Amino acid sequence: MQQQSCLPLSGHKVLDLSAYIAGPYGASLLADMGAEVIKIEPPDGDNLRKYPSTLVGESRAFLGVNRGKRGVCLDLKSPTGLAVLLKLVETADVLIHNFRPTVPPRLEIDYARLSRINPRLVYCSLSGYGQSGPLANKAGYDQVLQARTGVCTSQGTVDEPQIVYGSVVDYYGAALVSNAVTAALLQRAQTGQGQHVSVSLLSAALAMQAARLVVTQSEPRAVNRDMRSGGVTGIHPTQSGHLYISANTPHFWRALCDFVGLSELGRDERYDSVKKRAQHAGAIVPKLRQALSAKSAKEWEALFGDAVPCSAVRATEDVFEDAQVQEQALVAEHFHPTIGAYKTVGRPIKFSAATNPLATVRHAPALGEHSVVIMREAGFSEHEIKGAIEQGSVISK
Numbered sequence: 001m002q003q004q005s006c007l008p009l010s011g012h013k014v015l016d017l018s019a020y021i022a023g024p025y026g027a028s029l030l031a032d033m034g035a036e037v038i039k040i041e042p043p044d045g046d047n048l049r050k051y052p053s054t055l056v057g058e059s060r061a062f063l064g065v066n067r068g069k070r071g072v073c074l075d076l077k078s079p080t081g082l083a084v085l086l087k088l089v090e091t092a093d094v095l096i097h098n099f100r101p102t103v104p105p106r107l108e109i110d111y112a113r114l115s116r117i118n119p120r121l122v123y124c125s126l127s128g129y130g131q132s133g134p135l136a137n138k139a140g141y142d143q144v145l146q147a148r149t150g151v152c153t154s155q156g157t158v159d160e161p162q163i164v165y166g167s168v169v170d171y172y173g174a175a176l177v178s179n180a181v182t183a184a185l186l187q188r189a190q191t192g193q194g195q196h197v198s199v200s201l202l203s204a205a206l207a208m209q210a211a212r213l214v215v216t217q218s219e220p221r222a223v224n225r226d227m228r229s230g231g232v233t234g235i236h237p238t239q240s241g242h243l244y245i246s247a248n249t250p251h252f253w254r255a256l257c258d259f260v261g262l263s264e265l266g267r268d269e270r271y272d273s274v275k276k277r278a279q280h281a282g283a284i285v286p287k288l289r290q291a292l293s294a295k296s297a298k299e300w301e302a303l304f305g306d307a308v309p310c311s312a313v314r315a316t317e318d319v320f321e322d323a324q325v326q327e328q329a330l331v332a333e334h335f336h337p338t339i340g341a342y343k344t345v346g347r348p349i350k351f352s353a354a355t356n357p358l359a360t361v362r363h364a365p366a367l368g369e370h371s372v373v374i375m376r377e378a379g380f381s382e383h384e385i386k387g388a389i390e391q392g393s394v395i396s397k
Helices: 022-032 060-065 079-090 103-107 111-117 142-148 151-155 168-191 201-207 250-259 274-279 281-292 297-304 316-321 323-327 371-377 382-391
Strands: 013-016 036-041 069-074 094-097 122-127 195-200 234-237 242-245 310-312 331-336 340-345
Touching (some): 013 022, 022 036, 022 094, 022 122, 036 079, 060 340, 069 079, 111 122, 122 168, 142 151, 142 201, 242 297, 274 281, 297 310, 371 382
Parallel strands (some): 036 069, 094 122
Antiparallel strands (some): 242 310, 331 340
């Protein structure tokens, strides 16, 4: 499918050498903003393709985080494969990778070399721990960083830490990649020069905890950093199903109490703030749950309407039929050469200048799906393309 011409990054070319989730999804976010993104994979493909999946012939996770791209498969360890990449770099605006700091110089694709080929290149390196320091060359992954940065003890306790599933550090890292690259492109428009942009999963794991990571000289080392409301705001069982309720403001707290028949709690001065309700959760929560047992989660959701922020807990599969999701075009349909028709997340940001705001971006590429056409576009002859494929330096689907 054609990209929209009026999106902010239309006309910008991004080379995505990254794997797994954070880098690839950051590149997909750039595609959502109109960039032409070329995913460059090694002969064995992005390792995410090999993750468990009930789909036959492809990984659900790979499809989900690689929308909007065309795909090339290159062996960068071969002279021919490297030559193809360097040719693409000549006209690229952005290159993203998630190699450890020692790898790009070894592959001869470090910023110093590539910036000589293209001084306007925005070169984004995503790493586990940053470009320097004692852990710089250590492999970093989402849940490893969760364990290191306090996420697990905050989700559970020091004695019983818990992982937050869903790759939250990776996805926040992807947002930082997209934000950093866009900012660097804005600066390049002013200066004419590219630069090396560095993002790490360590920085993502810390940044996403900004509300907790505050310490003063006057307090002890171990303090209570839990901002939860003691169980009043949270998931509650009902007559049928579970209901999440958020009732932190005085207005929503009183409305909740009125709806469930506990008006006296809503006007009791002992419970008139989030802090007080957290302190008295042992008295409040049993009464609230007893009241909620009178109806199902969806009945309460309908009854509360706009008066109390809430949602019945639904399965992942329900998202595809959600009326609000459909109205916002947040799920897009694609056709993949291996698995056929599928749906996945659509463009998450809306731009009023877009000529067709409901248009979808490309499906995630099959391995080497666009190798030949992209080499042609880069100026390689049919003889050179055939030779590269026969050598195994380029893989074509």
